[in-house]
Amino acid sequence: MSSEQDIVERLAGCGLRVTRARRAVVRALLESEGALTPAQACECARRHWPRIGLVTAYRTLELLAQLGLARRVHAADGCHGYTRASAGHHHNLICQRCGRVVEFEGCDLSALEQRVASETGFAIHTHILELTGVCPLCQNTDAGRRS
Amino acid sequence: MSSEQDIVERLAGCGLRVTRARRAVVRALLESEGALTPAQACECARRHWPRIGLVTAYRTLELLAQLGLARRVHAADGCHGYTRASAGHHHNLICQRCGRVVEFEGCDLSALEQRVASETGFAIHTHILELTGVCPLCQNTDAGRRS
């Protein structure tokens, strides 16, 4: 997973400014175990930079997502959450009980993609893949308690 | 793909009423090649039942999704669209140019799921998978024209 330092360097490398507000959003994402909506990210970021506004949370999450430093989480109930993202091709594994998000890599869908491509005639470019289940902590906890 | 008749029977079988508004939304979904947002579904459904209101489109799509007769489409720009869904475990293949949605089946992720489960300790219950690419029609059309 990227560190705050990595992200700061990445921003600077793109000619983007490293502001307090952006740092605060980045920290919120790194600290959170689960996905954050813009409103939640704003709230968490305020711990680091109280003056941050909701609009900046929206803009910063969108920016981080474009840079590949954050990723939208597609849950059954919507896709308004963002989570930190490592460099490279990764996917998310989400705990349906506590919301924790863990990354994994090494999805090998090329065989599937080839089969579907030849069956449908589509040229397949990319995919969305997310696994959902129950994390070890929640398994050890009798049904339903939150982390 | 389910026919209108199948869907009607499914509704009736659940003790739900088969109203004109519901039929109109079902037809809108079946006629559309791509995913429909509630607003779009409402507009299309009006061709069959002009008095339908937007609220009913929301409620009906949600209802159909719960019955497994419709499915949310998770695109990069959001997940506010619904598409028709066949019975059983299927996934969507989406044309990034014209928006056409095609179903496919036979995703075999069990090996991947087992590997990730043992690496992370999660008990994996389900997954979201969508492929994105360019459909045959759009491939034959010089960049960018819509169907």
Next chain:
DNA sequence: TTGTGTGCAAAATCTTTGCACTTCG
């Protein structure tokens, strides 16, 4: 006939935009 389902209007949310002020580089 009866109660589920509907449409409408209004409320509640969520998201984007415009603009003057800050602040990073």
Next chain:
DNA sequence: CGAAGTGCAAAGATTTTGCACACAA
């Protein structure tokens, strides 16, 4: 200093809710 970035307030969308009426069963 200069321009990118921010916060605020307001506008725009989207989604939900309350309620009287309609209409499948």
